Amino acid sequence: MEKNYSDLAETAIQSIEKIAGTHPGYRRAHAKGSYYEAVFTPNGQAIPYTTAAHLQQEPVKAIVRFSDSSPSPKMMDGLSPVKGMSVQFQLPNGQVTYLVSVTVPVFLTKTPEAFVEIIRLTAQKPGPRDLVKMFMKYPESKAAFRIIKHMKPFLSYSTSCYYPIHAFYFVNEQGKRQAVKYKWVPDETFSLEAKKESAVHAMDYLEKELDEQLPIGFTLYVTLGEEGDLVDDSTASWPKERTTFAIGHLDINGKIEHPDDQIVFDPTVVPAGIECTDDPVLHARRDFYAASFKRRIKGL
Template identity: 30%
Template sequence: MHSKNTILVAAIVSLGQGASLAAFADAPVSASQVVQALEDTFGVHPGQRRNHVKGTCALGEFIGNPEIARYSRSALFTGKPVPVVARFSVAGGNPNAPDTAKSARGMALEFQLPQGHLQHMTMINTPVFGAASPKTFFDLTVATRPDPKTGKPDPEKIKAFKASHPDNSEQAKFLETHNPPMSYANSAYFGIHTFKFISQDNKTTLVRWQFVPQDGEKRLSDEELKSAAPNFLEPALIRRTQRGPVRWDMVVTIGEPGDSEDNPTLAWPQERRQIKAGVLTISAAMSQKGAKCEPINYDPLVMSDGIAPTNDPILLFRSPSYAVSAGKRLSGQ
């Protein structure tokens, strides 16, 4: 495990009985505190992830577009096949979350580059994220904690969270107005953050990326949402790969001056230039227990030469928080 993934030790924040979320709006939050909040909200499931716990493994390859080499010297874009270990998932820490939930779906990719180098991409199927700072994510996790008396989140706490955290509104609106995908294979996945492509001559280009399904985007209808089984996503992906390879186009958006570099809740203008950067092919899918994706910590700061992070506080926070979660689950906690 990378040295930057050293498990952080920090005190756990206690909001107290009836405490206001707004009172803590500017308080700092640590990776350990966020993981603890996830455990308090969803429970502890030993040996499993603390977020996006419900998932499916997959295997395939990526062939990059050599024309992208003008922007990035990454070995992803040589035009040669790169093995990929993928994981598709449902957001949240509940391993029994229904696949009909109006929550995010995830796609995590580990590209296995020559000479043992790795590139990770950890994405979700909403165009923007629901927090501009780690504190917003923490507060949302606390606000949605089930009330012991009802077993459901307290509507007043959620109302207070929404009123005090406008940076959550765009993702929440997207999830409310878009039904979940009918298959992992029929969903686009967004990198959410802004990254840097670095060329051979050290020129930096700001980019965002997404993976667009060649099968087309298809969502459950309102009627299908009511009747769909709670665990349809994994068998649907397995059946689809048995019929033949599933493919996504990697599309890179080129940033312009003034585009947000460090706020994943803000979308870039739709008229920005887009370039097809390669094709991801998934050839097999399987249950995650004992499969190749299960032990992988899909840290998004694991990057190949030619791709670099920006100062997005959410992006930079994901690495230590993933490390805390990985450290716990890999030790059987």
């Protein structure tokens, strides 16, 4: 039986609002974003590992949302280091599935309870001693904070790599499960124009720069986990020597000018051929997103 994280989600949202204020009608995280039409074309390389409909050989339509991680829709681009790329795949049977990615490869905590405790501490404006105690209590958080601390200024949505963070299971026709992690790699990994634009308009330029770069593309890679690789800890990285290969390409063709912003990019909504691991942070996201959506549609 899946654990219910509804109460924890309410606590998290209340803490986020103490930090960033309340912005009625917006998501409680990744509030600022823009939508694009896309087509995902699988290359067939995933077929031995999964029966998932969008990873076979036929192209499927997709909707992509690029976003800033901040809870504030007015956050200036240069002030929030982590960005997001969420993809809704529209499956042939009328169903959908999602990949929710950010520009860092690991999460802050092993559990949603620890994540909420860190948010609550942040809302209380902790001092240096409080931060030291937090890192002693949650040493696994150091990896993510270290990555964020040393991140270079973000230049472009279209030239960055994105990581869905969590491990999933691919399930093939024989019922065999294979642990995998995903990674989106951009077709273009450096943009001189983006660098110039960020220097001139460092505070608010990413959406404009992305629109000017269209069409753009990303290749979806998977890494195959092996025995001993952690699948239920989103703070843990797998060894670099693990087998990694491309399973498809995403072509982002045009902006959706008046999007239906009611999509809930829930990474636990997976099709036949893919299963969620026991990662508690992954499973908590369903209730966290549902709580945010409930407020959003009520204009709260």
